[in-house]
Amino acid sequence: MNTDLIIAEHFIRSDIRESVQIIERLEYDEIVDFISEVPLDLASKVLLQMNNYKAAKCLELLDIQVAVELIAKLDLMSIDLLLRHCDEAFRNALLDRTAPNIARKIRQRLQYTSNSVGNVMSLRVFSLQKDASIGEAIGLMKKERELIGSEIFVTDERARFEGIVTITDLILGESKDQISSILKLDIPKVFADDPIVTVRNSPAWSKYRTIPVIDRSEILIGSLHFSDVSRIDMMEDSELKKETIETGNAVGELYWIGLTGLLQSVSKSD
Incomplete structure (x- = not known):
């Protein structure tokens, strides 16, 4: 692992929300390269904090096997939110490669609209x-x-x-x-x-x-x-914060410039 990647990982783990705001300013190919380089647990945390549309597009650009391994780190509700923003052909290809018990539950949820009871309900019921x-x-x-x-x-x-x-x-x-x-x-x-x-x-x-x-x-x-x-309310509040929080002061801008350089360096390295 190169030094730039180690430093970038440290920054992201120390302040995931601030870091993701910076990551989202990169080009899609740069984000995908970075996600492909970092450990899956960190990559999954980055996706969860990103705007759902952007996260879904990055997921589509990843190697399909990496995408499969990545969503395996997420809970059902998070997978559902991401896949609803993905192209249908990609979504089906991804689920075909996903563990059958998980794929079945996700397909069941996707039958219902995102704001319905069926999308949230548990299928395991005695x-x-x-x-x-x-x-x-x-x-x-x-x-x-x-x-x-x-x-x-x-x-x-x-x-x-x-x-x-x-x-x-x-x-x-x-x-x-x-x-x-x-x-x-x-x-x-x-x-x-x-x-x-x-x-x-x-x-x-x-x-x-x-x-x-x-x-x-x-x-x-x-x-x-x-x-x-209750969790849906929390996730909606979190999504609202993603859309409204901005890096507004000089210190934040310097932080953005520094970390952006690191991330771009990571995405361009072999």
Whole structure:
């Protein structure tokens, strides 16, 4: 690794936001060369801080295998935001080379608009059938412990959402009784194609941390977590800051000139 690259990495890691503002002033080929040179963890942090459109265009210009390795460092929501700004042919080629479990989840999210519940919902959801016995339900829960919360969704035999049962009620219930005997009805639910803005301030969050997501046939297809809704607000605030923060003083301008020179030196070196 050359000295200029080491120094540039140090500057970027010490102040990622300020550094990315400077990086975004470079030409696309210079940004791509730099991203290709630095470690993947740093490259992923740079992409996350960049304007989504610019980041997507840089992703398209990278070697396809580097792009695959790079998005593997990102979470699903960040991948989704980037790929929505990419050319469809590139997006499909990238997902074809991505781990199948990740590619499937991303393709599912991309079916919905970026401001919809379906784009944010979790596809990993554990549910019980209402005609199962409490004993059978507890046996199933032991096999899927990582997906179990304090409340569990319940469906009918056609996977249509019916209500919820609580862990407490299951533990206190009789093993031979059916789930339907302890089922709680009138549970708030949302459609996958609902705009996310309609559920941000829902009164349901005062009682539930997770809300079932259904399609227009009332089939249970996912769950919406309060933490994911809150995260969208944080990401939008972050994107707004990207667009409004400027390097306005003399010290900042000198910093920009110095780091720009380093980055250009890195991108032109072999």
